Amino acid sequence: MTTSPTPETSHFDAAARNWDQRPMSQQLAAVPPLLLAQLPLSPTDQVLDFGAGTGLLATQIAPKVAHVTALDMSAAMLQVLNDKGVANITTHHGDIFDGLPGRYHAIVSCMALHHVADVAALMRAFAAVLHPGGRIALVDLYQEDGSFHGDNEAKGVKHFGFAPEALQTMAESAGLRGIAFTDIVHMQHQNGRSYPLFLMTGHLG
Numbered sequence: 382m383t384t385s386p387t388p389e390t391s392h393f394d395a396a397a398r399n400w401d402q403r404p405m406s407q408q409l410a411a412v413p414p415l416l417l418a419q420l421p422l423s424p425t426d427q428v429l430d431f432g433a434g435t436g437l438l439a440t441q442i443a444p445k446v447a448h449v450t451a452l453d454m455s456a457a458m459l460q461v462l463n464d465k466g467v468a469n470i471t472t473h474h475g476d477i478f479d480g481l482p483g484r485y486h487a488i489v490s491c492m493a494l495h496h497v498a499d500v501a502a503l504m505r506a507f508a509a510v511l512h513p514g515g516r517i518a519l520v521d522l523y524q525e526d527g528s529f530h531g532d533n534e535a536k537g538v539k540h541f542g543f544a545p546e547a548l549q550t551m552a553e554s555a556g557l558r559g560i561a562f563t564d565i566v567h568m569q570h571q572n573g574r575s576y577p578l579f580l581m582t583g584h585l586g
C-alpha cells in the first residue's frame with residue numbers, strides 16, 4: 382500500500398532524518414524497557430507497532446518476538462527504520478484505517494494515539510486485528526493544555542493528551558478488557574515543564 386504525503390505526514394517526513402537525535406526521542410528511549418516489563422512477550426509472537434516511526438519501540442521489541450510489523454503513514458520515518466536493517470521487522474506504509482496485513486498477539490504504540498482523530502475507531506481497528514486474548518500496550522500523554530507540541534495543527538495533533546477514563550471507555554466498547562494505566566515516564570520539555578506519559582495495557586475479550 383502506498384500513501385501520498387499529506388499535511389498529516391509532511392511534519393514527520395520532514396522530521397524523520399533527525400528524529401532519533403531529538404532530545405524528546407532520547408527521553409523516549411526509556412519507554413521500551415518499562416513497557417516490556419509490563420508486556421510479557423513470547424518468541425513466537427507477532428507484534429504490531431502502531432505509528433512506529435523510526436522504530437524506537439519496534440527495534441527493542443523485535444529481539445523478544447518472532448516478528449514486528451511497523452505501521453506508519455510517513456514513508457520517510459519508515460525509511461530511517463528500514464535503514465537500521467532489523468531482520469524480523471517489516472515496515473508497512475499506510476494508514477491503519479486502510480487495513481492491516483495480519484493478525485497480532487500484541488499491539489504496541491508510543492506517542493501516536495494523539496495524532497488520530499477518531500480514537501474510538503482506532504480501538505476497534507486494534508481489536509479487529511488482535512488474536513483472541515491478544516494484548517495492547519499503548520503509551521501517550523495524559524491530558525495537557527496543548528503546550529507539549531505548541532504548533533499543534535502543523536504537527537497533526539488531534540488530542541491534547543487523554544483522560545484515562547475516556548480512553549478506557551473507548552477500549553471497552555471495542556471489546557478490550559483488563560484496562561489499566563500506569564505512569565511510565567515524565568518528559569522534561571524545553572519549555573521547563575514536565576509532561577507525564579501513561580502506559581495503557583489490556584487484552585481482547
Ligand SMILES: C[S@@+](CC[C@H](N)C(=O)[O-])C[C@H]1O[C@@H](n2cnc3c(N)ncnc32)[C@H](O)[C@@H]1O
Pocket residue numbers: 389390393406409431432433434435436437438452453454455458475476477478490491492493496497
Ligand atoms: C510522534 S510519532 C511517534 C513515532 C515513534 N512511535 C516514536 O515514539 O518515536 C507518531 C507517528 O504516528 C504516525 N501515525 C499517525 N497517525 C497514523 C495512522 N492513522 N496510521 C499510521 N501511522 C500513523 C505518524 O506518521 C508518526 O510517524
